[in-house]
Amino acid sequence: MQPHAEQTLQISTAQTQTASQTTHIVLSAAQLLQLQAELLGRKRFGEAATALAQQLASSLKCDRVSIGWRERNGMTVIAASYVAEVHARQETARLVAAAMDEAAEQGVSLIHPEPDIARPHILLAHDELARRQGYALCTVPLAHDGAIVGALTLESRSRAFSPDEAAHIERVATLLVPALALKYEIGLSFWRRLRIHTSARLALLLKTGTPASTPIKLGLAGAGLLLAGVLLFPFAYHVSAPAKLEGAIQRTLTAPADGYLQKVFVRPGDHVKAGQVMAELADQDLLVQQRGLAAELAQHENAQVSAQARSDRAEFSVSQGQAEAVRAKLDLLQQQLERSQVRAPFDGIVIQGDLSQSIGAPVERGAELITLAPDTGYRVMIEAEETEIADLQPGQTGRLILAALPSRTLPIKVERITPLATTESGHHYFAVYATLQGELPALRPGMQGFAKIAVDQRSMLLNGVNRALSWIRVRLWAWGA
Secondary structure, eight states, rough: OOGGGOSSSSHHHHHHHHHTTTSSSOHHHHHHHHHHHHHHHHHSSHHHHHHHHHHHHHHHTOOOEEEEEETTTTTEEEEEEEOOOTTSHHHHHHHHHHHHHHHHHHSSEEEEOOOOTTTOOOHHHHHHHHHHHOOOEEEEEEEETTEEEEEEEEEEEEOOOOOOHHHHHHHHHHHHHHHHHHHHHHSOOOHHHHHHHHHHHHHHHHHSSSTTTHHHHHHHHHHHHHHHHHSSSSSEEEEEEEEEESSSSSSEEEEESSSEEEEEOOTTTEEEEEOOOOEOOOHHHHHHHHHHHHHHHHHHHHHHHHEEEEEEEEHHHHHHEEEEEEEHHHHHHHHHHHHHHEOOOOOOOOOEEOOOOOOEEOOOOTOOOOOOOSOOEEEEEEEEHHHHHHGOOTOOOOEEEEETEEEEEEEEEEEEEEEEEEEEEEEEEEEEEEEEEEETTTTTTTTTEEEEEEEEEEEHHHHHHHHHHHHHHHHHHHOOO
């Protein structure tokens, strides 16, 4: 070829005929335009890479052309000619990716078998790929913005690649890789693009010799020292856990006897006064028994009067005893009638027991009906994790914030720690009870939030290390180590 023909990709018909007499194939300008059209006409990066590989294999008379892209763990084959989808775990894809990494690490195009006059290079991965597949190979790194972003591997069974052909493929790749890189960046998410551009920008700024490298390095060193100081400096350590507001006194009212629920006057959330009737059990059977006993008492009293008129002491004593027994039964029955009305023992609020849908249902003696708590006087039940229970002690103070009152925090004081763990809805915790040091009119039993209990002064780094070591010890013990 003439010297000026080696510096341009547009060649004449005569030059094409001259090139055909050599050992390699040169692409014309029309073919290059067709390659770019195929590349830019695809919406997705993978589709564009597959179309480019297919066209290159057809134009350069190769048995297979593979395109790889550099990811965090090295080259990944993303497209190959005559293949609809490439799987990175396949043996061929793994071998091709290793050959691409070999060329990218050396920063030069590699040919296998290597010409005798060529400068020697490391071709271990190419040797392995050629031995497995039986192809002649040519791998060209793809550079963009001063960095190697991918690689192009061509394979041919019928001919070997020459250095001139490798140089021509490099020039072709130089023209095509910007469009391919653009397709890749468009397909990335916003956060990944931001991370890539930020990393590249930092690498450029930190490059030795740039005006901004020294101030940035000093700033990063200062930030590192500041972070180390924050991690090592002891701060107030708190145990945070979910918490629930409960009444200081909770009274559960039960069914006084077997019977049927007749009336319900309150629901959860209602305020009640001491002595107010909250529910009634059916008393028809008791009233029938009361009338029967009243008639029986009248008979015994009449017999008693008759015996007294006849001066019959024996009959008088018997009638008197029978009358007393009936009166005792009547007194007991009257107490049962009074207990059939469930009354509030004190002023408070109903926190549990919605019986409005259970009217007429049978109840057994001792069955829980309504739970009542006073309007004032609350305690806090804290659900502490078992890994933090050793840090809690009675007398410690903290703060409570409720979801219903996020703008206010309430002081609390730990009073008691239960020695037994509780499992509820898959959550395993120890119940820690604390008292409120201040109250608000809007407080209601059942409100939930989070409590923070002050423990001591600790550094975040040492605390994290201790937690990690404790977890490792437990795991090793469980695994039998």
